[in-house]
Amino acid sequence: MFRFIKKMVILGAVVGIGTYLAFGTGVGNVLRTGYKQVKNRVESSIPTEFEIHRIEDLIDQIGPEVAAVEHQVAEEQVAVAELENKITALRTMRTGKTQEIKVIRASLDGSAPRVRLGDLVYSRDHVEVDLARRLDELKADESLIDSNQRLLVARRRALDAAKTRMLTFNAERTRLKAMVQTLRAQLAEQQTLAANCIDVNLDDSKLAQARELAARVQRKLEVNRVKIANRLGAPAAVEVPAVKVEPTATRDVLAEVDHYLGGSSDDAPRVAAASALDVR
Numbered sequence: 001m002f003r004f005i006k007k008m009v010i011l012g013a014v015v016g017i018g019t020y021l022a023f024g025t026g027v028g029n030v031l032r033t034g035y036k037q038v039k040n041r042v043e044s045s046i047p048t049e050f051e052i053h054r055i056e057d058l059i060d061q062i063g064p065e066v067a068a069v070e071h072q073v074a075e076e077q078v079a080v081a082e083l084e085n086k087i088t089a090l091r092t093m094r095t096g097k098t099q100e101i102k103v104i105r106a107s108l109d110g111s112a113p114r115v116r117l118g119d120l121v122y123s124r125d126h127v128e129v130d131l132a133r134r135l136d137e138l139k140a141d142e143s144l145i146d147s148n149q150r151l152l153v154a155r156r157r158a159l160d161a162a163k164t165r166m167l168t169f170n171a172e173r174t175r176l177k178a179m180v181q182t183l184r185a186q187l188a189e190q191q192t193l194a195a196n197c198i199d200v201n202l203d204d205s206k207l208a209q210a211r212e213l214a215a216r217v218q219r220k221l222e223v224n225r226v227k228i229a230n231r232l233g234a235p236a237a238v239e240v241p242a243v244k245v246e247p248t249a250t251r252d253v254l255a256e257v258d259h260y261l262g263g264s265s266d267d268a269p270r271v272a273a274a275s276a277l278d279v280r
Contacts (some may be wrong), residue, residue, distance in 0.1 A: 052183055059176055066169065076159050083152050090145045095137050104131045228245060 107115045108127060115127045122130075 048187055052180060052187065055180055060171060063172060069166060073162050076155065076162070080152065080155050080159055082115060083148060083155065087145060087148050087152060090141055090148065094138065094141050094145065097141065101131065101134050101138060
């Protein structure tokens with residue numbers, strides 16, 4: 001089996017190389033042209049009803065994909081809302097921490113070694129260490145709020161683009177569904193008209209043959225008539241178109257000559273005296 005496949009591969013390569021050497025680079029154009037012609041013939045032979053079913057099948061195949069994308073969009077909407085709530089909570093916490101830092105900072109005014117905060121008294125060093133910790137946490141919260149805010153902007157932009165894409169896609173799918181209904185109506189109308197039309201399929205060649213045969217029979221009958229007339233001793237009356245002879249109009253030579261010479265009949269004696277001509 002392996003040897004057979006190997007031989008077929010080698011044979012195909014040899015045929016390809018031989019075709020290229022015989023026809024050159026133009027063989028590609030020939031193959032492409034042939035492929036297009038075959039494709040057009042196949043497409044034109046596909047029934048219209050089958051193609052409409054194919055359109056409906058393609059639209060139905062899109063349904064699960066649309067449902068999956070709609071689910072992703074809904075999940076992203078929920079995630080964006082959760083991120084918005086998180087940023088709001090962080091900002092609220094930041095406001096509270098900022099107020100606490102301000103209170104602690106105000107208690108450190110002066111140089112007293114001990115600081116009172118509420119009902120408790122702490123050493124100044126302890127309060128400064130706690131103040132530094134709180135400030136670092138506030139800065140971290142600020143950085144977290146900024147990063148979450150940038151993330152929120154990016155996710156909102158992506159979500160808006162996805163929703164716009166979904167709206168456009170669904171609108172196109174709805175338009176295609178309506179188009180399929182229109183195509184089905186047009187096909188049904190054409191099928192009804194075709195079923196009710198009278199198919200006038202007449203062969204004109206039969207009439208042409210009949211006319212030719214009638215002319216041949218008519219000529220044969222005419223020949224027989226002439227033969228019978230000749231046998232009876234009476235010449236056959238063959239109709240010959242008469243030649244119409246128009247009567248010759250009377251020619252007024254004198255008037256014609258006078259008109260041609262530009263003179264009149266009164267000048268004729270003077271012209272004759274000036275030149276003697278031999279009239280034949």
